[in-house]
Amino acid sequence: MTARRRILQGFLTAAAVAVLSPFINLIGYFYRKEETSVRRQKIANLKELSPGSYIYFSYPATGDSKVDNDPFRQYVLIMTRDGQLRVYSRVCVHLWCLPAYIPTRGQMICPCHGSIYREEDGVAVDGPAAYQSYPTNALPMGRIEVDENGDIWMVGIEGRIGYGREWHALKPEDLVKKV
């Protein structure tokens, strides 16, 4: 092959790459934007909460009831019995049922197979979820911020819903920020 032909072929390849390069982000089509970007959403105010109280809410809320009622968007905001704020995904990491928070016990208990999660860090302490290996034995957590007015904002998710959370890596109190 002559050198000129080889150079021309190089140009052709470069041109093809340039034309196709905008499609490199096509993979992004398959991800919902809200899953990949930070979204601030007000959940409640500190005044509405007392130790042992909780609020169920959906995140990210869209106003579309079909979307907002999806189990994978259900969260619970808890003020633990010793006054800590925590947000957990409500989807049990065992078989996706929705555990309920029981203030008197300070635990979330799954109605289906009886998995029990601690209120302080969402780690399963009993039931089938507790037998699952790390990191699939803890509920995903919400990252929250509390501003000077006492408003509580959810700003992100730590962990994978219905799967688990790398809870050795991050302390639950690090997910609560005062701004």
Place this chain on the structure above:
Amino acid sequence: MSYGSKTMRELISNLWKWTVDRLERTTIVVYKFTVPKQYVSPFGFLGTLTAIVFAILGVSGAFLMFYYRPDVELAYLSVQEIQEKVPFGFIMRNIHYHASNFMVFLAILHLYYQYFSGRYKIKNEVLWVTGIVLGVLTVLEAYTGYNLIMNQRALLAVNIGMGLTYSAPLLGPSVAPILLGGGLFDLVIRFYALHVFILPLIMLLLAAVHFPRALVIDFPIISAVVGVIFISAGLFPAELGIKFDLTRGIVEVPEWYLTAIYAFLRSGTERFTAGALLPLLFVILFLIVPFVDKSRKLSWRDRPFFTGLGIASIALIAITTVWGFYVDFTKETAFDQLYIEPTVFYGTIGLVTLASFYATYLYMSRMRRPTRPTPTKPVILSPRASANIILVLLVLIALAAAATFYTYSVNLPNHSMFYLGISFFLFGLLLHVYRHALYTGERLRAQREQRAETIAQ
């Protein structure tokens, strides 16, 4: 009148010839369709049968699409509507469901027949590899299909599938959200897109490569297979299950072609290893067989090692499938009922697989080359006997058809499917006897002519 009908017939035959001539310019002439004039063993054309069941699935699936709603809340209700309210809906859904089971079953049979007869070697490697990929896609297609119902069993399967995807190293965490989207409301639509379009499209493209050029279209067997699908639909009508409910725990077992994987998951083995790595190893084993078994020997008799391996793999599938269905109801909680003790589990599957390999290998290496078996004399019916059998079959088919109509009219659709299956099966038999009568008739005529000739000489 007779003149008119004659020209009509001519016109049609001319049009047919005209079309056939022009088809020579298309790819369809590449395929050589053979309609056997005599009985041939259906093991040789299991692939065509699988493709025909795939076509049945396409048609019945298209019917279902008119009523199905890919919506997290409405999906179950729409399947319920198809099942209970839509005319023929119950039957259409059962055809689709049972045909899917048969497709998986026929594909497995096809795989093993080709394996034992060494058809994966000598320039057949591409056929073989595309076939294995098609088999995996068939199972994925069936999996995405039964999840669309959104009942408890579907949620269990989706849960296991998502867990496996998430636990995959490297790619898992970024691939899982593609399937899941923003939640179950996205998942059901994405599975629907995969089930009705993306996976079938890939399968069709692969099938275009996988099809050998000679295709056997054997109507008696096709009719019998359709009959068996209807009979099994009548005997075991597809159930609706319980609508998925995230506050209620029940013990569910997946479809039979996935219980083997389920058994591994239930033994407490690490999730990704149990549910993805081991099945993948199994598939890879089949993928590389043509590149490992380089001998030019085709018959299973001449390849004791690979025959042993094939038998061992069948034993492995069988024992793990049985384990997957095993539920210990003496235990109290759902979790304990489903737990499989790993030492017992791996002990039994190891023992059974190794024993079946060793026994096959030992038996075959001691087996002497068989003396050519005396060919069994084929049953030959006189044309008169054939005609009588056809007449009897005709009466039976009429009875079965009447039963089909009657049971349908009194709202017993599963009985109706059963009788419809019987009539399809008998029709297949009738076609076979008809073909036999034509064939023997021709032979008798030829013999008679020959005899007349020799006498004349």
